[in-house]
Structure formats: structure tokens, C-alpha cells
Amino acid sequence: MCTTKEKILLTSLKLFAQDGYEAVSISKISGELGMAKSALYKHYKNKRDIFDSIINRMDELDYERAREYNMPEGNMDEIIKGYRKISIDKIRIYTEVQFKHWTEEEFPSLFRRMLTLEQYRNQEMSDLYQKYLVSGPIDYMTHLFAGIIEKKEEAKQLAIEFYGPIFLMYSLYDNKREGDDLAEMLKKHVDRFSKKMDSY
Known part of the structure; x- marks a missing residue:
């Protein structure tokens, strides 16, 4: 209640x-x-x-979601070790959960819209927009990929290649046209990316 x-x-x-x-x-x-x-x-x-x-509620939701889906926790070294053991199916599921979190769940989707609206008016809102939706996720994934692949200089590019389409899909979701199947699009993106990662 x-x-x-x-x-x-x-x-x-x-x-x-x-x-x-x-x-x-x-x-x-x-x-x-x-x-x-x-x-x-x-x-x-x-x-x-x-x-x-x-803001506190958003951070709580983030923590609760990671715990619910048994995502690796701890310092970055521990997180990297954890991700090395995770199957691509688990990463796909969590990516889909994250996407639904930012698009379909009422509280986070409203938060995303507020930050999108306010990012050009207020420096604090701009910083929060970056933290939650742009540079924060990319920095996290850059550290993650740097710990997983041998070619560490490519880690940031990989982070952008993985997250960029997902970020674009938020806007597609907000202006969804009939026939758009973003869930299928997201699944294909993760599958293609996992094949690319197999080459490292």
C-alpha cells in the first residue's frame, strides 16, 4: 500500500x-x-x-534490482570477476530488465523524463542526467570491459557500441510507432554484441 x-x-x-x-x-x-x-x-x-x-529512491531501486537478479557486487575487481562467470543469457535478461526499468516502470521513467527535460536548464540536473543515463553507464561499462578483454584500449569504444543503441532506444520508446518491437530489437542487439565479444 x-x-x-x-x-x-x-x-x-x-x-x-x-x-x-x-x-x-x-x-x-x-x-x-x-x-x-x-x-x-x-x-x-x-x-x-x-x-x-x-534521488535516494532511485538509488534504492538500482540496488534492489541488482540484488534481485544476482548481479555482481563489491569493488570493481569483484564485479569484473563476477561478470566473467555470467552467461550471456543472464546479461541479456538484465539488459532487458534495465530497459524496462527506464521506460515502463512509472517512477524511473518519470525520473528519466524529468532529467531529459531539465538537463539544459540546470547544471545539477545535467550532472544527474549524465550520471544516470549517459557518462555513468558508459564509464561503468568501460571499466567492466577493460577488466574482461585483453585489449583495454578498446574498452571505451566497446562500452559506447553496447550502450549507444540502448540509449537511442529510450527515445524510440518515447515516440513508439505501431509495429516497433523494441524488445526484439534489444534482444538482437545483445546477441550481436555477444558474438562480437567472443572474438576478444
Whole structure:
């Protein structure tokens, strides 16, 4: 069951994703919820407190998902060792889960839309957009590939080749046309990439 705190977070995020963070006031959030501002302040000190709680929730979701699918954890050396033992089927499944997380799950997809909207207006939002959706994933995969393949100088290029199409598919999802089968497209992409990795 959704608590009042969770309802406030989700409603705020919906408004931030629709109108932009700066344009949304506490009055607008409380009005959308049908509650007095004083009642909202019992749960969150201000709009910034709501925003920080949204970030914390995103990090919790990330951690929970990795644990649920038994993805390697620990420092980078331990993660690399773990990925060496993982089958391509498990990587494909987790890639599909990640894609659904950013496109179909309500909270993360709204978060992605908010950052996409706000990245050109606010440096902090731009930094978060990079962390969650662009340079963060690429840096992580670069370290990962550098630990797996012998040609370490090619690791960043491999990271871009793997993640670039996935990143593009987020936009395709947002403007999906009839007949688009992004799940099949994603599966084929991971399969093709795994064959390429077999050559290393």
C-alpha cells in the first residue's frame, strides 16, 4: 500500500517530469494531492527535501534490482570477476530488465523524463542526467570491459557500441510507432554484441 510520503514523491515527480522542477511549487504539489501545505510539510521540509528523496529512491531501486537478479557486487575487481562467470543469457535478461526499468516502470521513467527535460536548464540536473543515463553507464561499462578483454584500449569504444543503441532506444520508446518491437530489437542487439565479444 502506498504511504502518504510515497504519494507525495510520485505526485511531485509527475509534476517535475511534466512542467520542470523549477516551475513546480509546493503549493502546486499540495494542490495536486488535495492536501494543505502544512500537511505536506509534516512529511518533507521543502521541495529540495522531496527532490533529494526522489534521488535516494532511485538509488534504492538500482540496488534492489541488482540484488534481485544476482548481479555482481563489491569493488570493481569483484564485479569484473563476477561478470566473467555470467552467461550471456543472464546479461541479456538484465539488459532487458534495465530497459524496462527506464521506460515502463512509472517512477524511473518519470525520473528519466524529468532529467531529459531539465538537463539544459540546470547544471545539477545535467550532472544527474549524465550520471544516470549517459557518462555513468558508459564509464561503468568501460571499466567492466577493460577488466574482461585483453585489449583495454578498446574498452571505451566497446562500452559506447553496447550502450549507444540502448540509449537511442529510450527515445524510440518515447515516440513508439505501431509495429516497433523494441524488445526484439534489444534482444538482437545483445546477441550481436555477444558474438562480437567472443572474438576478444
